[in-house]
Amino acid sequence: MKHKLVLLSILLATSASAQAEWFLRGTHNNWAAAQMNPAGTNTMELTNVVFSSAGSIKFDRYGDWSENYGVGGRNGANIAVAQGTWNIKFYTDTKNWNISAVTPPAAYHLRGTFNGWAEGTLLTRVGTSDVYESCQQFVSGDATGGPRFKVDPYGGWGSDAVPAADYTVAAGWVKITFNASSKAITTQQNLAANCGSTNISSSSQSSSSTSSYVSTSAPTTSSARSSSSAPAVTFHLRGTHNGWAEGDLFTTPAGTNQLEACRNFTAGDANGGPRFKVDRNGAWGTDAFPSVDQAASGWTRIVINTSSNSLVSVTTNLASNCGSSSSSSVSSSSSSSSSSSAPVADDFRARTMYFVFVDRFANGNTSNDNGTNPVATSTVKGAGAQSEWKKYWGGDIQGLISKLDYLQSLGVTAIWVTPLVDNINVGNEGGYHGYWARDFYSVDEHLGDWALVDELDAQMEARGMKLVLDIALNHSNQDDQYEFGALYKEGAFITDFASGKNTWYNANGAISDCGDTNPATTCNGEWDDPWSFRNKSLFNLTDFKHGTTSNSLADQYLIDAALKWMDHGVDAFRIDAIKHIEPSFINRFSAAVRAKKADTYIFGEWYNAGAGDSVSMTFLNERRGSELLDFKLRDAIENAIAGNSTMINLSTHISSRAAAMNGFEDLQAIFLDNHDATRTSVYLQTSGLVNSNRPGKGMAKAFADARQNLGMALVMTLPGIPTIYYGTEQNSTWFTANGDGQVGHDPYNREQMPSFSQTTAAYTMISALAELRKNSPAIQRGTYAERWVNADVLVFQRQEGSDCAVVAVNRGAATSITVPNLCLGNAAYTSKVGSDIVNVTSGTGTFNLSQNEVVVLH
Template sequence: MEDTGRQRVLFISLLLTLVLLCSTLLSGGPLPRLLPEAVQAQSTPNVALNTADFKPAVIYQVVLDRFFDGNAANNDPSGDTGLYDSTKTNWKLYWGGDLAGLTQKIPYLAGMGITAIWISPPVENVHLPVYEPGSSAPEAGYHGYWARDFYRIDPHLGTWSDFDNLVATAHSYGMKVIIDFAPNHSNPNDTGEYGSLYQNGTFEAAYNNDPNGWFHHNGGISDYNNLYQDEYDNLADLADLAQENSSVDSYLKGAMAQFLAHGVDGVRVDAVKHMPAPDGGWLRTLSDSVEAQGAHYMVGEWYLSSISDPTYPYALKFANRSGINLLNFPLTTALRDVYASGNGASEVDSVLTQEKSGFLWLNDQAIFIDNQDMPRFLTLNSSSDRLHEALAAVLTLPGIPIIYYGTEQYLHNDTNGGGDPYNRPMMSSFSTTTTAYNEIKALSTLRQSNPALAYGTYQQRWINSDVFIYERQFFNNVVLVAINKGSSSYSISGLYTALPNGSYSDYLGTLLHGGTSITVTNGAVSTFTLGANQVSVWQYTAPESSTPEIGSVGPNLSRPGDQVIIDGQGFGSTVGSVKFGTTTATVNSWSPHSITVTTPNVASGLYSVQVCTSSCSNVYETRVSSTTQVAVTFTVNNAPSTNYGDNVYLTGQFDELGNWGTTTTTAIGPLNDPNYPNWFVMASVPACWTVQFKFIIIRADGSVQWENGSNHSYTAPCSGTGAVTVNWQY
């Protein structure tokens, strides 16, 4: 099946190229810029294509309303009129883009090498206009983040039939679909529909009509470094949903299940920083429910200003324990600092060096240079050279690259600094001849052909303020990247590489001021000149190994009985064995680059997965939960006094509760204390199981204070959510 899918993608790519050439000739226009010969020669996919592993992918982020109007009939739909602006002068109303429009442009995206699309939330948004304080200008949920009914498609965007057509068309081009899901909130709590939430048209609750506690009523966040405020207060005056309420839990997971049933391949979860808790909490139960319906890739938004952000350690813990990867904001900040603002290249290397020691799965985190919440890159720096350099980094550094819509067309609007909403202009061109379009196509092709970019390690090889040379390596597969953001040439000497002996032409040819060839002798690269603004890539794709080589195990959190997909090289066609630790898993399918297994019945924890044929592979870590997960709020009253830097944590039985760990990275927490000296935290625990637990204080000096007495015991509910409250045992 894997090979058949690849052949289909290759055929479609060839067909698109022929159509493009013919249409250009007939129109009398200029011929499109063709990719270098090296790109065309390496077009055969050499990595697996599936819903659990997005590492080889290039994701294209689309704000649906601002992409392309494919059906003018739904611009001002019946029952939801008055929120469309045909003049496109009110930047906070609908402008006409829809699901049908994106579907029509799938061939354009496929021609650019895009292999996945992330669409803005398509759920039904508020029907009434929203007014900011002191403003008479109406606003609408054109962006998708002001939901009123998670079970319906917004009528400005189309219908469920349109959604199904988009998914089917994308899949026919070998392209995966990521749904943006925003379970943190509904819509503004103080205007418009006042947070009102519906299920298939039936009213459930509103912020000002909430007898059953669907929302938190704690006011707005004033300190974004305070975890309690982040999780339980309103983000930007949006009505904050109470996930600990079983009705809310059921509502949100039911909505997610509906999208999965309509064929989405991945989930981007909005505002994960603003839902409990750092260890995963309710969101770990959400990922558990998603993966139980098939292997999917999940990525969440945890905004971080940098790796020095006070919440960075909690974000790492979340990514390593929740089953949900993260948008890599610290790396985004570094890339924007270096390529837009002129900082030294070492800033990017410094971030990656720290992240390598923190993330368990760095290649699963998503990397980007801008998105719908920040000024576009070209607003910060209008140089197309700087943009091309930043794109080259995004497409080749560790992580899954995301391209914000229109970047390939140099789309930006700098009004008022280019922030929201001016970072969301209408897509204005669909040219296939821009340098950025062809750069993305070239490096997307390389991601498919050389597994070093999808699965490889990262090593900085040569660096100064302007020049950044680094290497990605997956066993014998190597990609060497050189980026010079300076206006002067540099003589590069003393460069070493894992490339085998030989001469290597520039994979990108002259596309980005390059074309330089290098010679490698026993790891040493002969001295060469790296020109001003030059980006060059040299690569070696190794022959298929006879020894298994694991590059991915996805998803990175499963439970016994879930499907897990193992991707890599050298698996061969003869079925071998797969082990989680010492336990053999049941093999469901086997091909040279991808194996599907059922997670075996093992205790919860981190496991080393290994593939064995006539020889055995490297080991790759994955996390396993005990069984179906439910969210439980654990509260301890009257805890001992704490000083600044001291925090209460929960620890207990099973990996879900840290396996009795006593460090900040293993125990659950830190707990919240809005009613000091009472502390609480939401944790994900095995449904129906009885768990043993205790509370501890980890002092600022690292010392640990345990409760006295016997372990606390609690039997978790079999569905929904739960809560348990105890007194500190002195």
């Protein structure tokens, strides 16, 4: 589906000769000049800008009003800003801006005299509410005063710590409740051990008091996964797996007064082999246990007793994620033992996924081309005007079946297909993309029938492939034209927009419509307002009404439809527009399909999701059952290969993913091309504007192909599940500009599959790396570690236990580099792509890299 971030765009010619600092002025600061900060190429930013009431802003180039920008461009009108706290960006090249709401962080750190004011002690979220809790024992104060604490969002002692003055409590066990919305803090004091009984005195303190405490504690990194099932007292797992840092919390119940954790111990440190301790409440108190470090090895399941502060069992050398044992050894410190969890039957991290636009891939049966509405099928296809690109071209399920051997040779082991459900049957446009559904229980007649779906499943299963169905749980078809939101079940009419308002469908208008009928007015803040982007329609697509606590009529319809598709062989789901769906429904949907097939992989499209986008990361870390497509990583890779940023920037972003995703970065779908952006090959070659009004790079084809292949090598080897957009293995391009003047953008990024050649450099490289992924635990789920980097070269390694892979990419001039600290043993290694040989001795290897070369050692 096509998504747009609606911004006010004013393209102005500005002087490149003047050096400028940019300033934000507005009613919030009495129009004072607040200097903005660089936030990337041509981007300035000011975060946490507080508007106590609605007001307005402008952007001032030099801080003297001589050149300022607002609505309408230079010297334009003031830009309206609603009440709230905002992150504000200004794009100095286009003079666009973005105003996004500041959302609560994924983790709130409790810092006080009980833990030496250290970060890493996290409050636990209560369900999906804005309330967080913790139970702590305050023994004494410190040199500055008595027992007390603060709540520090994000950590790092930012200006957002609350309350402003330390919250003082009596010595003893204290239950602390924090409301992230109102910033109000409530305590229950003088409690029994672990806050287990009453005898309560309550007090509350707001965040409006003045500050009296300043900490100079250095921040630490927390990798905790918050869980509403965790006890009030926190138990930190500290060991060689995380550099002995606090913040890695036990959160999974394992029985009465028991918690468990599963972690991968791959190496020791200067003081010994892989090992750990359990640190009660962090800060290395005297209550850490066991008394001596406990040995660990490989994937290790650790079960503790939270009442006796003791180990229950330690099970080592398990399969990935402790799914099953392999030469396990168990040491027990009590009579209890933990049962082994079920093995992971199908781990998508070992798979390579291929995203195919079924209508544009291969035509296996011309008799179904016209469907029931011939005017919506093109007879000229790519040779026609843009209107012809918005019609069916004849690709179908039979055509996909005929190309399975081609995909198998490419190394594809999972195929993501555009929605196969029945789409609209009227109008001079076609639902060729599958996102204008009318009947989720029927196969679109242009594509085939249930018998063909069954044959596709059988043919894929015979090749060890999994079928991934794209499903649009957010909407049906347009509410203002063609079938007007008509919805069917196995051909029987159920409802439409007019009759289903407030029962089947929401009727709150479109996102960014300002609640009026004037198309000239836009309220761009609605794209960042959760109520708006979940309860208003995406453009004119009829918006399903989802239940917040239980299934709505639409919810049950959609779940049952998904279960029917699973009966016909669907193994996994990609959820379209997941940002715009009620989150609790994602919980119920994922639970329902996994009740049928426990290892069902689910991922969703949240445009712009990834490390650095706080709203999407909050959703991801709530673990609602769906992973996400990593758009931020895509952007970082493309910017690096295009020369917009350095390999240093890229590696920094890659390294940030683990913390941002709480250790689930290797489960996210990663990609370079898709149907919502100009193909990278087009962007690199064209000199025109592409999506987001970016000027193309103007590279020669051979050079651009090599750069694109370099980007795909990264996709194939970084943490995540690699996803290939159909035609990328052929370096597919289409250079026509659409109606918005964007070259190669929608619909021109949905061209006919150009070739099925198996000899292109891209095809052979992807095939080799897909084979490596099948066989290498390090590539599938290993750690990421940068080993050598400069502006043009990045060398990193992936490691899982004794399995090691090293990847080197060079976009710059030919160079020779010597890289130490590699996890490879002494040997001569031939690259998995190309023919380079690298000799590794004592962990050091010398790489002779040509421009745009990739070397992969294993």
